[in-house]
Amino acid sequence: MADGSIPSFKAADLVIQLSSALQTKPDVTGFGSVFTDHMLTIEWSATEGWQAPHIKPFGNLSLHPACSSLHYGIQLFEGLKVYRGDDHQLRLFRPTLNLDRMANSAKRACLPAFDQSELLGCIRRLIEIEQDWIPHSGPASLYIRPTFIGTEPTLGLKKPAHALLYVILSQAGSYFNNEAEGLSLWADPKYTRAWKGGTGDCKMGGNYGCSLSAQYEAVDYGCQQVLWLYGEDHQITEAGTMNIFLHWINEDGEEELATPPLDGLILPGITRQSILEITRKWDEFKVTERYLTMGQLCSALKQQRVKEMFGSGTACVICPVGHIVYQGERLHIPCQDKTSLLTSQIVKELTDIQNGRTTSDWTLLV
Amino acid sequence: MADGSIPSFKAADLVIQLSSALQTKPDVTGFGSVFTDHMLTIEWSATEGWQAPHIKPFGNLSLHPACSSLHYGIQLFEGLKVYRGDDHQLRLFRPTLNLDRMANSAKRACLPAFDQSELLGCIRRLIEIEQDWIPHSGPASLYIRPTFIGTEPTLGLKKPAHALLYVILSQAGSYFNNEAEGLSLWADPKYTRAWKGGTGDCKMGGNYGCSLSAQYEAVDYGCQQVLWLYGEDHQITEAGTMNIFLHWINEDGEEELATPPLDGLILPGITRQSILEITRKWDEFKVTERYLTMGQLCSALKQQRVKEMFGSGTACVICPVGHIVYQGERLHIPCQDKTSLLTSQIVKELTDIQNGRTTSDWTLLV
Numbered sequence: 052m053a054d055g056s057i058p059s060f061k062a063a064d065l066v067i068q069l070s071s072a073l074q075t076k077p078d079v080t081g082f083g084s085v086f087t088d089h090m091l092t093i094e095w096s097a098t099e100g101w102q103a104p105h106i107k108p109f110g111n112l113s114l115h116p117a118c119s120s121l122h123y124g125i126q127l128f129e130g131l132k133v134y135r136g137d138d139h140q141l142r143l144f145r146p147t148l149n150l151d152r153m154a155n156s157a158k159r160a161c162l163p164a165f166d167q168s169e170l171l172g173c174i175r176r177l178i179e180i181e182q183d184w185i186p187h188s189g190p191a192s193l194y195i196r197p198t199f200i201g202t203e204p205t206l207g208l209k210k211p212a213h214a215l216l217y218v219i220l221s222q223a224g225s226y227f228n229n230e231a232e233g234l235s236l237w238a239d240p241k242y243t244r245a246w247k248g249g250t251g252d253c254k255m256g257g258n259y260g261c262s263l264s265a266q267y268e269a270v271d272y273g274c275q276q277v278l279w280l281y282g283e284d285h286q287i288t289e290a291g292t293m294n295i296f297l298h299w300i301n302e303d304g305e306e307e308l309a310t311p312p313l314d315g316l317i318l319p320g321i322t323r324q325s326i327l328e329i330t331r332k333w334d335e336f337k338v339t340e341r342y343l344t345m346g347q348l349c350s351a352l353k354q355q356r357v358k359e360m361f362g363s364g365t366a367c368v369i370c371p372v373g374h375i376v377y378q379g380e381r382l383h384i385p386c387q388d389k390t391s392l393l394t395s396q397i398v399k400e401l402t403d404i405q406n407g408r409t410t411s412d413w414t415l416l417v
Numbered sequence: 418m419a420d421g422s423i424p425s426f427k428a429a430d431l432v433i434q435l436s437s438a439l440q441t442k443p444d445v446t447g448f449g450s451v452f453t454d455h456m457l458t459i460e461w462s463a464t465e466g467w468q469a470p471h472i473k474p475f476g477n478l479s480l481h482p483a484c485s486s487l488h489y490g491i492q493l494f495e496g497l498k499v500y501r502g503d504d505h506q507l508r509l510f511r512p513t514l515n516l517d518r519m520a521n522s523a524k525r526a527c528l529p530a531f532d533q534s535e536l537l538g539c540i541r542r543l544i545e546i547e548q549d550w551i552p553h554s555g556p557a558s559l560y561i562r563p564t565f566i567g568t569e570p571t572l573g574l575k576k577p578a579h580a581l582l583y584v585i586l587s588q589a590g591s592y593f594n595n596e597a598e599g600l601s602l603w604a605d606p607k608y609t610r611a612w613k614g615g616t617g618d619c620k621m622g623g624n625y626g627c628s629l630s631a632q633y634e635a636v637d638y639g640c641q642q643v644l645w646l647y648g649e650d651h652q653i654t655e656a657g658t659m660n661i662f663l664h665w666i667n668e669d670g671e672e673e674l675a676t677p678p679l680d681g682l683i684l685p686g687i688t689r690q691s692i693l694e695i696t697r698k699w700d701e702f703k704v705t706e707r708y709l710t711m712g713q714l715c716s717a718l719k720q721q722r723v724k725e726m727f728g729s730g731t732a733c734v735i736c737p738v739g740h741i742v743y744q745g746e747r748l749h750i751p752c753q754d755k756t757s758l759l760t761s762q763i764v765k766e767l768t769d770i771q772n773g774r775t776t777s778d779w780t781l782l783v
Contacts, residue, residue: 083572113477124490124626161629206449248609250627257623260490261616263527
């Protein structure tokens with residue numbers, strides 16, 4: 052879409068105003084609480100179209116109190132990371148997949164289209180300016196959060212005539228605290244994350260807001276996250292805000308790595324897709340997008356056919372599952388640490404690409 | 418809950434800063450685009466609790482760009498109206514029902530509880546200040562929009578440690594443009610508004626954002642709003658952002674006013690509840706909360722058993738349905754104007770209460 056067929060802002064039109072008061076960069080500890088010195092903002096209106104993109108000092112947004120993003124959830128986001136390689140070069144991991152997904156979400160949210168390559172150009176410029184924020188060593192990286200909100204300043208549900216696309220950057224250390232023990236999941240069909248005809252395959256805010264009280268009910272049951280079930284047969288769909296994988300000997304006695312198919316309920320995760328592509332390339336076991344039910348999991352656990360389960364996502368990369376609380380039982384999931392052959396091999400292959408130790412067209416130099 | 422058992426802000430602590438530049442009040446034409454001169458804001462944080470409520474000049478909110486309301490849809494709203502009676506007194510219509518629903522939505526969104534009577538006290542004070550905005554004649558009123566958003570300034574889905582409750586007031590004329598012809602609805606099971614285990618019974622923003630693209634697909638089919646279906650049997654659930662009523666001769670030959678039951682999918686509308694209570698009091702026909710499928714509706718239309726259908730909501734009050742586009746057919750719904758005996762009687766009874774012509778404990782004097 053670099054041909055300009057979509058009316059869009061242009062990276063070449065960037066207006067850059069640098070901050071005169073740069074922060075001291077703290078050590079990277081958590082996720083998402085420390086932001087860099089600058090942000091990217093791009094305004095759109097139905098009458099004026101896209102305005103020139105701006106990079107300016109990080110600061111609060113001034114929003115009309117009737118803003119459609121605050122009332123009607125007309126909002127979406129993306130999440131990707133930029134890594135500093137062993138060769139000191141900065142690499143984005145498969146950013147075009149994030150931008151494709153963002154375009155899908157925008158269509159679903161009735162927000163305007165834009166030229167994705169122009170947004171990528173603006174993000175690269177922002178990263179260049181903020182490059183000192185990208186850690187020089189260790190597993191930490193810089194998290195990029197493109198956000199797109201309706202800013203229509205009138206009440207009544209309608210397609211917004213005003214919108215704001217912005218990008219903020221945040222330090223990204225470890226996402227969960229006790230990965231060593233494996234994540235504990237609460238599986239109860241009383242809450243549903245996504246449904247046919249809904250927005251489960253888009254990264255829209257409403258998917259998350261409606262999941263929060265279930266997460267805290269999970270905490271009441273001594274668990275960290277929700278294992279989201281769907282339908283009468285308790286299909287396994289996602290875990291917390293992650294895609295879910297099961298490595299097992301399936302019903303037919305085959306070694307299989309399985310994850311639910313992209314049927315509209317499942318977020319098409321970039322890490323999910325990368326894991327599928329990496330393990331299919333290995334060709335060491337069956338790799339399948341298929342439905343998985345709690346009944347199938349329970350049978351496999353009884354018959355000791357489960358090798359491991361893990362969540363995947365940009366923030367956490369891979370997060371092994373330690374146990375699941377389901378129908379009053381605490382199901383122990385084997386091999387819940389990162390030293391397992393499979394997850395450690397996947398993590399190594401992914402991080403080797405992200406850090407430039409392996410040459411790959413999955414990374415884009417900044 | 419006036420006993421103070423819930424930690425809450427207090428109306429008695431209101432800090433009032435009046436605007437020095439009042440607007441000229443324009444004639445009331447549309448809905449939700451002209452706001453009054455002042456707004457109510459109340460801040461909360463996990464560490465400090467509720468702060469004193471403020472009434473201050475209407476203006477933009479200053480929000481952190483990572484604000485959890487903008488990313489994760491942690492947001493909810495309410496909608497109610499204040500009417501100027503023939504006796505010039507100002508009346509709120511069943512405000513405690515709105516505040517009860519707001520408390521339910523807040524629980525579902527993991528936003529903090531508050532004393533509802535204290536919020537009502539603050540809203541009454543705001544209305545007193547803005548009373549000149551309430552029209553002196555005609556069907557227009559002043560629309561009250563309580564809004565409650567998470568303002569947690571960090572990324573990562575979690576219960577917000579910061580929140581903002583605010584109330585804005587807007588002129589409220591006619592909501593739809595061509596009520597005379599009856600609303601046209603597009604019924605297609607490809608989109609789902611709400612689902613079991615979701616948030617369809619709460620007034621959270623995500624319910625609306627995910628419905629918007631369906632509404633515009635409805636427009637592509639020449640319709641104004643979506644008739645939301647659910648499940649394999651195409652249950653009728655809501656119309657646009659309204660509850661839906663069917664007045665018909667049912668399968669058993671009985672005259673019946675029917676609306677779907679509050680099973681978690683349906684927003685518990687205040688107008689819906691009022692219509693049920695008014696018509697049950699009349700005791701002239703059967704009044705039922707029951708499932709209604711498109712199959713049942715189509716059969717009834719063929720057999721000329723449908724008297725009328727209408728949507729109900731605070732913004733529109735009652736909105737007759739003119740036709741439904743379903744599976745390639747354009748279904749004509751009879752009696753689609755406000756001159757029908759039933760809808761005109763309901764509207765008269767409701768407006769007589771709202772305007773103080775009938776004494777009722779459904780109104781609260783400001």
